Every structure is written in structure tokens, then in C-alpha cells.
Amino acid sequence: MSGIHDLLAGAGVGLIGGLTSGFMGTSPGGGLVIFAVLLLGAEQHVAQGTSLITQVPPTGLAGVRRYWHSGNHSPLPWILWIGLGFLIGGAGGGYAAAAVPDAVLQWTYVVYLVALIALLILRRDRKDGSRGADDRDQLPWLPLLLIGGLAGFSSGFMGIGGGLAITVGLAAGLRVPQHQAQLVSLIFSVIPTNIPAAWIYWSKGLMVGWPAIIGIVAGLWIGTDLGARAANGVSKAVLRRTMIGLVALMALYMSYKALS
Secondary structure, three states: OHHHHHHHHHHHHHHHHHHHHHHHOOOOHHHHHHHHHHHHOOOHHHHHHHHHHHOOOOOOHHHHHHHHHOOOOOOHHHHHHHHHHHHHHHHHHHHHHOOOOHHHHHHHHHHHHHHHHHHHHHOOOOOOOOOOHHHHHOOOHHHHHHHHHHHHHHHHHHOOOOHHHHHHHHHHHOOOOHHHHHHHHHHOOOOOOOHHHHHHHHHOOOOOOHHHHHHHHHHHHHHHHHHHHHHOOOOHHHHHHHHHHHHHHHHHHHHHHHHO
16 A cells, blocks of 8 residues: 555656646656655755656657747757756756755745746846847857756756756846756656766665655656646746745745745
8 A cells, every 4th residue: 555655646646746846847856856855855865866867858848849839949069068068967956956055945846936026026027028049049058058057057956957047147147038948958858867876865765665656757857747737828027926836935935945
């Protein structure tokens, strides 16, 4: 019965993580970490390792397809520069996380989420709407590399996948349209750039049991598709407000865990 319970609990964790991932266009790591703690009773390091390991399979593929078919696109240079930064940052973050206690990880998570909320609130859309397609494709390589490095480090250090940093970095920092930024972020839930960080956690045994892992992966496949379907039916303003609300709830819950 324990194996069946873990499988079902894992499926619930994956479904919730996938829904938020598909709707917000981020990797599912933030939801996976929190709900692995809440529903599976995992301690912080184990929750983070579980989150990274279950994101290695391309569970966001259905979500990417939904965004792509809705007319969004992701220029290859963006993916290459962000991916390079992600690989470098991910390995560094994974090794750093193994050297600090749970409380440090939890409070770092809270500070990170609050900073992302601030960026989303302070963001101002261009008066002329969004950039033209040609302008959007011509982004400087250094900011893209830095966004990838921050996303990778946050992925390895906090086990959250890094998608929030990519979405907020592109949308709030580089003024990329919200739906397009979310597509680019979701692509990194398909490309296994988090393998270096996941391997560090795996090698230290920081993960839940296999029934829960299988359940999480299955839930992610279904949830990401449903979330992306819903996201493409609402405006960018609704997406941004929803993201602010969900990230705020995540920050509040992690603050509670750090204080308890």
C-alpha cells in the first residue's frame, strides 16, 4: 500500500507542478519542491533533488507544442546562449547547495521569489506594444548568457528548474512578450540542461522513492499540457498577475517552513 500511496501522491505533486508550469510558462520546479515537502513529507534537500531528477525527462513537450502552435517562437541563438549559461550555473548551484543546511536553502528560496515578484510588479510594457518580430530576434548575447547562468544556479541551488528566472529575465528584463518568454522557458523543461545539477543530488541519494518519482513524471506530462492550453486562452496581463499571485503564495509557504 505504501508504494501505491507514494505513486498517487507523486502523481498529485506532478499534476499541480505541471499545471502551474504550463500556465505560467516556467519549469515546474517551484511547485515540485513545495508540494514534495507538503504532500510527500520530504525534507528540503530531498525535495530539491526530486524536483531536478523528475525534470530530466521532456515532460514539458506538450506545453511547448501548445505555445508554438499559438504563434510564438524561440530564436535559436536565445536557446544556445541561455543554455550555455544554464549548464555552467547549474553545476555550481548543485555543489553549493550540498554544502549548506536546509534553513539557508529555504530562506534563499524566499529571497529569490520576492526578487522575481518585484521585477514583475515593476515591469513596464512599451507604449508601442511589443517589439517587432525582427527586433525581438536581435537580443544581445551577454544578457541571455547571464539569464541562463542565474537560471542554472537557481536550478542547482534551490532545485526549482530555473524557468522562473528565464521567464522574468526575458519578459521583465529584456521586454520580450510574455507568451514568447514563457515558450522559451518551457523549452528548457524539454532540453535536459539540469542534468549536471540532478546528477549531484542523485549521487548523494537526495530523492524520494521510485513510485513517487514515476507518479510525478506522469503528472507532469498531463498537467503541463492542460496548463499551457489554459494560458493560451488568456491575455498577457492575466498571465502576469497570476504569476505574481502564485509566486507570492510560494514565498509565503516557504517562509512558514523556514520559521517552523
